[in-house]
Amino acid sequence: MPSAAVETSTSMLQAHILFLKCCMYTQTRIDDMICSSEIHSLKHTLSRFQILHEDQSRSKLKNRNAQGRLDCISNSAWVTWDVSEGALGYDVMAREVGGHNTSCTTTSSPCNIPDLKCGTHYDFHVTAVNKHCRSNHSTFELETGPCALTSITAVTQCNSDTILAEWEMKENTPLYLVTAEGHDQTLISCNSSSNSCVLPDISCGMHYSIIVSTSSDKCSSLRSPPKKIKTAPCVPDNVTVEATCEENGAAVTWGRSPVATSYQLTATGKDGHVASCNSSVNNCTLGDLHCGQTYNLSITASGDNCTSKPNTSSFRTVPCEPSGLAVDIDCETHSAMLSWGASEGAVEYFGCARSTDGDALYCDSTVTSCKIEGLGCGDIYNFSVEASNGVCNSSFSAPLWAGAAPCAPTVLNVRMQRIGQAHWAMMSWDNVNCSDVEYLMETTGRIQNNPQTLMQVSSYWLPRAYFEFPIPCSTAYNFTVRSRNSAGASEPSGAFTGVTVPCAPQHVKYTGDSVSAVLSWDASVFAVRYAVYNVSGEARVELCNTTGLSCQMTSFDPNATEVTASNAEGESIPNRDITGPVGARRRRDLQASGIYAHSDNNLEIPKVLNVTVSGVSLYVKWMTVKNATEYTVVIVEKQQTNQPPRMRTVEGHFFNETDLKPWTTYCFRLAAQNTISQSTYSRPMCRITGASQ
Known part of the structure; x- marks a missing residue:
């Protein structure tokens, strides 16, 4: 229940606040001096209210039943008390007459006060604390056990599981009991009738307090002060390795050792690269590791005089960037097949094609190839690929620039036409579905079908889908077309193979006279038929049409006669150069006209x-x-x-x-x-x- 003084102060405070509201908000004019006086009174009331409130808070903080017990092994005291209402924390102090003080602070009972002297009388004070005040302290007294045995020593070897304790023997003491208490409250003991004893089964990474006494009563009159010793650090455990992708490194963490003062970490790569780190805390970051490597990891913990055995493990670094990138662009499907060399440790690859305007296309694969689709005809792309191990991605490979060049035309046509005394070839093809395309026509041939008389003709790059040029008669030819734009040039199209119009028959001769004559000629390469015409009138008149090399003529006029050769491509230029009469002789009537006009008897006829x-x-x-x-x-x-x-x-x-x-x-x-x-x-x-x- 609040005191009467507090209730009165609260009522006065409420009255002052009400009057001030009136001063500030009422439309009725109130004298400024009255309001100023009221504000002064309010400050006084607030100060008084605060003092009363703090006195009331202090009156609630009461400590009761404070008591303690000795831990004779560690020479410390455990202090307990009843919880005090309103307390946020507790301060416990042990004070001896000679001035030695030791203390502990906690938010709840109990509290352990360490490092007490043996054979010493201590006054203990427990004080409750909150944000306003401190309580009156509760007190009690304890006397620690006497200091009887002195000069105790404790020794352990690095990575040993025993501690050797030694002391000075006392007369008439048949048996000594040695007890070691770990910082985790575990106890180990041994007994001896001599001046030494070996404590077995000690643990690594421990703080031990060791006492020597003459009985099971740890605070008997014959008892040593505690001897503190640290064992060797344990092998670091709970090792985790997380890749730091951007730095091409690894962040390593492990369990903390309570006795370790430093840690040594060494990572050795398969290629011999070594990275190391010394740390006073249980983590370390390694950077600039070699890509695509398996690193063997070793971590040791060091204490005051000992180093633990290593914890060994391994991890893989970021995959190396793929090498040997090759790109094969298919102009028909507007796609690109990427291939590259395998990257050690990679489980997946990502291909990228980035155009000059910044648009990107991607593909992914678990093998060393993938297809990127949707290329724009005529666009130029920067192709690259990166590898991933499922956690980190490698750098992109060196870029490879390639253009999505147009395809070559697929439909080719040739039409022969006679212009004057020459034959012209009209080469044409289908347009390619791509922007800004130019075409190049290329023709190779064998004139008279002779491998020693070769022909090679090409056009210039032009935007139209045809090209005309004069072409020799009796020529076998191959005709191809390539297309190009800013992205590059295509491969040559499939070849169109054909033959031209045959040449006019040569060595035309006749035997006989104007009444009856036999007209003969040499074969023309690629000719299928031959025709003889009379040209004395306005229009020529066909006198003979044959597949052979001669014709029987009547009413023959050599000055008004011409001979032509023909095939599916057209008719040759006529030959009016006729000689005769000559001695009659029989000529071979060849059914085929694909025989060379010239032969040489230096080579034998094949059998x-x-x-x-x-x-x-x-x-x-x-x-x-x-x-x-x-x-x-x-x-x-x-x-x-x-x-x-x-x-x-x-x-x-x-x-x-x-x-x-x-x-x-x-x-x-x-x-x-x-x-x-x-x-x-x-x-x-x-x-x-x-x-x-």
Whole structure:
């Protein structure tokens, strides 16, 4: 219950506050001097109220039943008391006449006062404390045990599990009891009738207090003062290693030892790299470790004179950045296949393609390749890859710049047209679906199908999808197109293979006269048919059309006659250079026109050894010809004289032609050639194909 003085002061305080509110907020004018006087009175009342409140708080803090007991092994005292209402803490003081003081502070009972002297009378005071005041102290007295045995020594070896205790013997003392108390309140003891005793089964990392007495009464009259000793630190335990990704290091922690004064940590990498750390606390951070390494970790704890055995473990560092990055861009799928070398310790990889405008595309994989999709045609990308061990990511690999170049055209066309006395090739192709694309046409060929007369033509880069240029007659050609834009150039397209319009027949001659004549000429390479025209009128009139090399003519005028050769690509320029009459002679009527106009008898005609038909395939084998480097095989479908022959160049001594028509007669001829000459063609040999399989 509050005292009457407190109740009175409270009432006065409330009255003063009410009047001040009136001074501050009422609309009725009140004299300022009255309000000032009221404020002075309020301060006085508040001061008085505070003093009364502190007196009341002090009156609640009362200590009762303070008492203590001696711990004779550690030479300390355990003090207990009843809890005091309103107390926030307690101060316990032990004071002896000579001035030696020792104390402890706690928030609750009990409290241990350490380091008491033996054989000493102490006054103990217990004081309750809160934020306002301190209570009157409660007192009691204790006398510690007498100091009888002196010169006690205790020794332990590093990493030993025993302590050797020694002392000076007293007369008429048959048995000594040695007791060691650990800081965790565990007890170990031994007894001896001599001046030494070995305490067994001691633990590492302990503070021990050791006394020697003559009986089980620890505070008997014959008792030593406590001897304090530390055992060797225990092997550090509870080791954890956490990677510090940014620093390429590791943060290491372990259990704290109560007796250790320092710790030594050493990390040795598989490549021999060593990182170490000395610390007075139970953690350490290692930095700048080598990437992709397994490090062996050793941690020891050191005390005053001893070092523990090491705790050993291992950990892996951040993976190294992948090397050997290669990029293969597929223009058709707008994707890029990334591949790289494996990174030690990596469990996952992340690929990145960053365009010049900052947009990024990603892929991830557990193997050393992954595909990035969605590339923009014409964009240039910075490709890189990083490795991860599930905790940390490596640095990105060295960047590799590559452009998503457009694909090459897939559809190619060729159209031959005659302009004046020359034939032009119109090369065209489909447009590529990409922005700002240019094209380059490239053509290679063999004029007169002769490997010694080669042709190579290319256009300039141009934005349109066609190109025209004059091309020689009787030429076999390959035609490709490449495309490009700012991201790069494509590979060449698939080749378009064809032949041009044949050249005009050469060495046109006739025998006979104007009434009846035989007109003949040399074969034109790639010609399928030949035509003879009379050009005496406004329009030319066809006199003969044949697949052979001669025509029988009537009413013949050599000055008004021209001869042309033709194939599927068109008709040659006409030849009006006709000579004659000449002596009559029989000419070969060739069914195939793919025979060279010039041959050389320096090379022998190849001798055919074997001709085999299997289904729609024709196999030919011949004897090799001295000085020949390659052979030309001409295959003609006998029933279709308007079809161009199949001409094949072979470096070996056999050839297999497939995809022939079933149940069809094919005739073939064979010639040997080298860089300077060609033999005469062999006589035609014919075979009938079988059924298609």
